[in-house]
Amino acid sequence: MRKEKAPLTDPIGYDSYLNQIKTVCKSRISLNDKLKKICELLKENIPYYDWVGFYFVNKSKRDELILGPFVGEQTEHVRISFGQGICGQVAEQRKTFIIQDVTKETNYLSCSLKVKSEIVVPIFKNRKIIGEIDIDSHSVSPFTNDDKIFLEDVSIVVADLF
Numbered sequence: 001m002r003k004e005k006a007p008l009t010d011p012i013g014y015d016s017y018l019n020q021i022k023t024v025c026k027s028r029i030s031l032n033d034k035l036k037k038i039c040e041l042l043k044e045n046i047p048y049y050d051w052v053g054f055y056f057v058n059k060s061k062r063d064e065l066i067l068g069p070f071v072g073e074q075t076e077h078v079r080i081s082f083g084q085g086i087c088g089q090v091a092e093q094r095k096t097f098i099i100q101d102v103t104k105e106t107n108y109l110s111c112s113l114k115v116k117s118e119i120v121v122p123i124f125k126n127r128k129i130i131g132e133i134d135i136d137s138h139s140v141s142p143f144t145n146d147d148k149i150f151l152e153d154v155s156i157v158v159a160d161l162f
């Protein structure tokens with residue numbers, strides 16, 4: 001994905017990435033391909049996004065998340081119960097979590113020793129949580145409130161696919 005020059009008020013280029021994500025969502029490809037492309041776009045353009053993936057609520061076991069499309073290293077956490085780890089806590093508390101240093105978090109499921117921080121954003125449809133965007137970083141404290149605002153906007157765009 002080509003990086004576009006970002007204005008000074010948006011040095012990371014969030015607006016441009018959100019527009020590109022909207023374009024992906026309108027394209028004539030499968031749902032899974034759209035989700036995968038969104039992961040790729042985020043990982044390729046934002047340097048401290050090292051693992052980007054989606055988890056979705058299991059339709060036949062509604063207190064469990066199942067791993068969806070992702071980019072980055074394989075993870076053993078393919079199914080996560082509500083309450084378990086950061087993802088499971090987000091599912092229960094229905095709000096974005098930013099963990100700037102995962103070594104300080106006791107309820108955390110480790111995927112790789114390289115991961116130092118994580119942001120998890122819920123995806124809502126008709127006020128119900130249907131899934132999450134999960135991003136791991138190899139840096140400590142990389143996430144800002146702008147990442148939160150941006151990813152919550154991405155979550156709204158993704159919810160429209162369902």
Ligand code: SME
Nearest residue numbers: 075085086087108109111
């Ligand atoms: N670290 C997450 C598990 C999922 S991986 O980051 C891909 C957690 O604590 O829920």
